Amino acid sequence: MNLRNSGRRIGMAAAVLVWAAMLPAQAPLLTGVSHYTLKNGLTVIFQEKADLPVVSVAVGYNAGSIYEAPGKTGVAYLLEKLMMFAGSANVSPLEHISDINRVGGTLNAEALEDQTLYYQTIPSNHLAMALWLESDRMRTLDLSEEKFEKARTDLLEELRNRRTSEPFLTSLQTFDEFLYSDFSFGHSLLGTENDIRNLTVKDVKSFYDALYVPQNAVLCISGQFDRIRTMELVARYFESIPGGKVPSPAFELPTFARVPFSRTVDDPVASAPAVFLGFRLAPPGSPQARIQTLLDYVLLNGRSTRLNRKLLNREAKIAFQLSGGIERRYDRSVYKIFIIASPPQIQACCDAVFSELDKIKRAYLSEAELAKAKTLYRKDLLDHTATSTDRAIFLIQAFWTQRAVGRSLDDALAETDAILKITPAEIIAIVNRYYVLENCVILYVRMK
Amino acid sequence: MNLRIARILVGLAVGVSLAAAASGQERFRQKIPAPDPRPELILPRLESVTLTNGLAITVVYREAAPMTSLHLIFSGGEQVSPEKTPGLATLVSGMFGQGTQLHTAAEMEERIESIGGSMSVSADQDVVLFGFHFLEEYLDQALDIVAEMILFPRLGDREVKIVQSMVSAEMAAQERNPVFMAHRVLGKILFAGHPYEKFGFDRSAIRTWNSRDLLDYWDRYIRPNNTQVLLTGSVNINAASRKISHVLNLWRPRDLTPTPLPPPRPPDRTRICFVDLPQASQCTICAGTVLPALVPGERFALLTLGQLLGGSINSRLFLNLRESKGYAYETRSRPEFYRAGGAFSLQAIVRPEVVAASVREIFFEIRLLTRESASSKEIEEAKFILLGGFPLQLDRYDNYSGYIAALKATGDGEELWSRFSENVLEVDSDRVLKAAQKYLSQPFVVVIAGPREICRDQLAEFDEVDIFDARGQFLETIKK
Numbered sequence: 001m002n003l004r005n006s007g008r009r010i011g012m013a014a015a016v017l018v019w020a021a022m023l024p025a026q027a028p029l030l031t032g033v034s035h036y037t038l039k040n041g042l043t044v045i046f047q048e049k050a051d052l053p054v055v056s057v058a059v060g061y062n063a064g065s066i067y068e069a070p071g072k073t074g075v076a077y078l079l080e081k082l083m084m085f086a087g088s089a090n091v092s093p094l095e096h097i098s099d100i101n102r103v104g105g106t107l108n109a110e111a112l113e114d115q116t117l118y119y120q121t122i123p124s125n126h127l128a129m130a131l132w133l134e135s136d137r138m139r140t141l142d143l144s145e146e147k148f149e150k151a152r153t154d155l156l157e158e159l160r161n162r163r164t165s166e167p168f169l170t171s172l173q174t175f176d177e178f179l180y181s182d183f184s185f186g187h188s189l190l191g192t193e194n195d196i197r198n199l200t201v202k203d204v205k206s207f208y209d210a211l212y213v214p215q216n217a218v219l220c221i222s223g224q225f226d227r228i229r230t231m232e233l234v235a236r237y238f239e240s241i242p243g244g245k246v247p248s249p250a251f252e253l254p255t256f257a258r259v260p261f262s263r264t265v266d267d268p269v270a271s272a273p274a275v276f277l278g279f280r281l282a283p284p285g286s287p288q289a290r291i292q293t294l295l296d297y298v299l300l301n302g303r304s305t306r307l308n309r310k311l312l313n314r315e316a317k318i319a320f321q322l323s324g325g326i327e328r329r330y331d332r333s334v335y336k337i338f339i340i341a342s343p344p345q346i347q348a349c350c351d352a353v354f355s356e357l358d359k360i361k362r363a364y365l366s367e368a369e370l371a372k373a374k375t376l377y378r379k380d381l382l383d384h385t386a387t388s389t390d391r392a393i394f395l396i397q398a399f400w401t402q403r404a405v406g407r408s409l410d411d412a413l414a415e416t417d418a419i420l421k422i423t424p425a426e427i428i429a430i431v432n433r434y435y436v437l438e439n440c441v442i443l444y445v446r447m448k
Numbered sequence: 449m450n451l452r453i454a455r456i457l458v459g460l461a462v463g464v465s466l467a468a469a470a471s472g473q474e475r476f477r478q479k480i481p482a483p484d485p486r487p488e489l490i491l492p493r494l495e496s497v498t499l500t501n502g503l504a505i506t507v508v509y510r511e512a513a514p515m516t517s518l519h520l521i522f523s524g525g526e527q528v529s530p531e532k533t534p535g536l537a538t539l540v541s542g543m544f545g546q547g548t549q550l551h552t553a554a555e556m557e558e559r560i561e562s563i564g565g566s567m568s569v570s571a572d573q574d575v576v577l578f579g580f581h582f583l584e585e586y587l588d589q590a591l592d593i594v595a596e597m598i599l600f601p602r603l604g605d606r607e608v609k610i611v612q613s614m615v616s617a618e619m620a621a622q623e624r625n626p627v628f629m630a631h632r633v634l635g636k637i638l639f640a641g642h643p644y645e646k647f648g649f650d651r652s653a654i655r656t657w658n659s660r661d662l663l664d665y666w667d668r669y670i671r672p673n674n675t676q677v678l679l680t681g682s683v684n685i686n687a688a689s690r691k692i693s694h695v696l697n698l699w700r701p702r703d704l705t706p707t708p709l710p711p712p713r714p715p716d717r718t719r720i721c722f723v724d725l726p727q728a729s730q731c732t733i734c735a736g737t738v739l740p741a742l743v744p745g746e747r748f749a750l751l752t753l754g755q756l757l758g759g760s761i762n763s764r765l766f767l768n769l770r771e772s773k774g775y776a777y778e779t780r781s782r783p784e785f786y787r788a789g790g791a792f793s794l795q796a797i798v799r800p801e802v803v804a805a806s807v808r809e810i811f812f813e814i815r816l817l818t819r820e821s822a823s824s825k826e827i828e829e830a831k832f833i834l835l836g837g838f839p840l841q842l843d844r845y846d847n848y849s850g851y852i853a854a855l856k857a858t859g860d861g862e863e864l865w866s867r868f869s870e871n872v873l874e875v876d877s878d879r880v881l882k883a884a885q886k887y888l889s890q891p892f893v894v895v896i897a898g899p900r901e902i903c904r905d906q907l908a909e910f911d912e913v914d915i916f917d918a919r920g921q922f923l924e925t926i927k928k
């Protein structure tokens with residue numbers, strides 16, 4: 001439902017995906033976390049916080065565009081729309097939205113490349129209703145031909161509108177194809193017009209039946225609730241849903257030659273020239289991933305970070321816009337940088353990025369700068385777990401991130417301390433290994 | 449209206465029961481579970497103290513809050529900007545990001561981020577509002593930063609130019625947004641002749657800003673006896689006032705002779721206005737009227753009215769314009785309260801070919817509210833949304849402190865804080881009808897922002913339309 005646009009997507013990558021990969025252990029903000037598994041395989045995460053009578057219920061499916069087959073692109077995103085609007089066996093179309101709205105609650109959904117999330121926040125006395133609604137659409141989505149056609153027509157219209165009006169959307173898709181290089185990870189979540197036209201209800205149903213099952217889902221409840229009663233409610237509404245199978249994706253990591261790669265594309269709706277830079281990083285959950293996380297707060301994530309200072313300096317600004325951060329898809333991590341600048345400054349911006357990286361490689365990183373990066377990291381972590389909705393989404397994303405690399409939520413819950421102990425030498429080593437021209441994909445975007 | 453809702457509900461019920469019967473499922477799946485009793489919302493007290501220099505401090509204690517929020521609320525806002533330099537309060541707000549006499553802007557950014565801080569400053573009709581959020585262990589450093597910004601500001605021509613350029617770019621981007629343009633024109637017309645009119649300044653006003661007027665504004669209004677400090681976090685009032693006094697005891701007060709702010713006057717006639725935005729593909733309709741001085745208790749009736757008319761997908765405008773007629777993509781309505789009165793406005797984004805019909809339906813719904821009592825069920829549903837939504841909007845730490853800061857900005861307090869729920873619960877059909885009759889019977893100003901060329905036939909359906917250009921400048925009046 002809420003597919004973020006290209007610019008924000010990149011901008012938010014650090015905000016959402018970094019945190020998905022890096023969950024704190026005993027950080028005071030995320031106390032009260034516990035989890036268990038139902039007989040049908042559904043993982044249930046609780047996060048208790050009792051200061052306001054508010055509770056969030058979120059369900060995350062390990063189901064995104066990386067699971068789409070060639071010729072069937074767009075099915076993950078289309079299914080997200082149907083989940084939001086089509087209704088289920090006991091819930092009529094729009095009733096889910098209406099029921100949540102009626103008690104002063106909010107709700108949304110988000111399809112990503114490697115997972116799809118559905119979430120609502122409500123006054124805590126309506127927790128049973130939210131569980132009832134979520135269980136009903138997990139159990140029996142109403143996939144009629146008529147609703148499918150309506151959702152497909154809407155999606156095609158959205159696709160046309162966005163491709164003709166959203167600057168840098170098509171160039172970002174091209175960049176992803178180069179950066180990820182294989183079909184599963186590189187193709188767009190939005191799908192192609194041709195594929196969407198050829199989709200059938202059966203395609204959507206197959207995707208739903210295979211991936212929207214308890215074995216492939218996580219339910220997270222965050223906020224003010226009674227644990228025992230909630231366990232009873234969860235069992236009541238979810239335990240009798242058939243568990244399904246755990247999908248066993250066979251994603252092979254392509255081998256990349258370590259040679260500089262750059263291309264130029266024309267973007268018909270670009271408002272100014274731009275450049276994308278992408279570095280392929282160590283996978284989430286690895287020791288290097290922690291260091292990559294912290295490095296983001298040295299480079300880009302914060303107004304006083306190096307690249308912000310260098311490119312958006314008030315005295316000598318060379319870029320109009322700068323965004324980026326770590327992006328994670330399943331078991332892969334990349335670091336993306338996106339810069340908009342005037343034509344003569346585009347190359348200067350690229351040079352400035354590599355110049356800053358070179359400075360770090362030459363051991364120019366003080367303890368004081370690293371301490372500031374750690375403070376920014378803590379602050380960002382608090383910001384992205386500030387509400388019960390944020391915490392529910394955060395925990396679900398952390399769960400899937402860790403699962404993709406064979407780790408558990410508990411492993412993730414033990415990482416903040418390690419991040420806060422990282423030294424300048426470890427950062428310098430990571431920059432030397434991954435943030436080099438030979439490991440970089442560059443895409444220049446020209447205005448057409 | 450009620451008949452229409454009833455039909456929809458009956459339709460839903462039939463569909464649901466058929467599906468349920470067919471699937472042979474557990475009985476509990478067939479029926480939406482009943483809610484538990486409404487939980488108590490316990491909010492901390494707003495504790496206040498005033499320092500000898502007149503600085504009013506309010507502290508809201510939140511146990512174990514990892515972030516502390518500090519707001520400074522400088523009374524005045526745009527309504528005290530000089531006539532010749534409208535928007536000056538916005539310039540003042542921009543100066544907080546321009547460094548100080550002791551540190552450059554970059555150095556200040558570095559200091560702020562070193563304590564896990566983020567800052568935002570804005571100006572509205574009544575106040576300049578400074579918000580600062582930081583990790584709780586850095587309260588002393590945060591107060592040092594804020595004191596330096598206030599006591600040693602950098603207010604030179606160079607800084608003025610930087611802020612002019614930033615605000616101009618930001619406003620140019622906003623002017624491409626039909627919702628922004630429709631609301632700006634609506635505000636200017638509703639508050640024409642009132643000091644609040646200056647809040648709707650346009651880009652041409654930015655050129656009038658200068659450092660002399662800036663210094664004058666700063667000297668008059670950035671004073672302790674014209675400022676409220678709000679601190680939200682795990683700190684108590686004694687410690688907070690001691691620390692604040694320590695860093696701001698040199699901040700000198702100044703005699704203020706406040707000019708009484710008259711209540712705004714309702715429009716003298718209903719007007720239809722059109723802002724020509726050739727690039728827009730849809731039409732944004734904003735309609736509103738002024739709320740002059742309110743009687744206690746009316747706010748909650750008006751909040752309920754806002755919900756009932758267009759506050760949710762179960763509201764009358766949504767059911768009419770979207771669900772029944774298929775005209776609109778979305779609808780909204782709500783009251784806004786300022787230090788002097790306020791405004792009641794609504795918004796609908798519709799297809800260009802149904803603009804005239806949509807305006808007719810909007811007026812139909814407004815008139816209906818002034819003639820007939822809403823049913824108790826409808827009132828209760830609207831109250832339910834207000835009651836349920838209230839704690840939700842406090843869930844984020846900066847929204848929590850921002851909500852209280854907004855109360856302080858308009859001179860409100862516990863009424864809309866600890867007594868919010870009981871005040872909402874007291875609203876009934878009579879009160880809502882009285883509020884509707886008193887305020888929604890006033891003339892409304894309707895502003896439509898969209899492509900004039902495509903809407904030409906639609907505009908011909910109105911007796912008289914005032915046309916504005918894409919920058920919000922009046923062009924002409926067209927008559928039937």
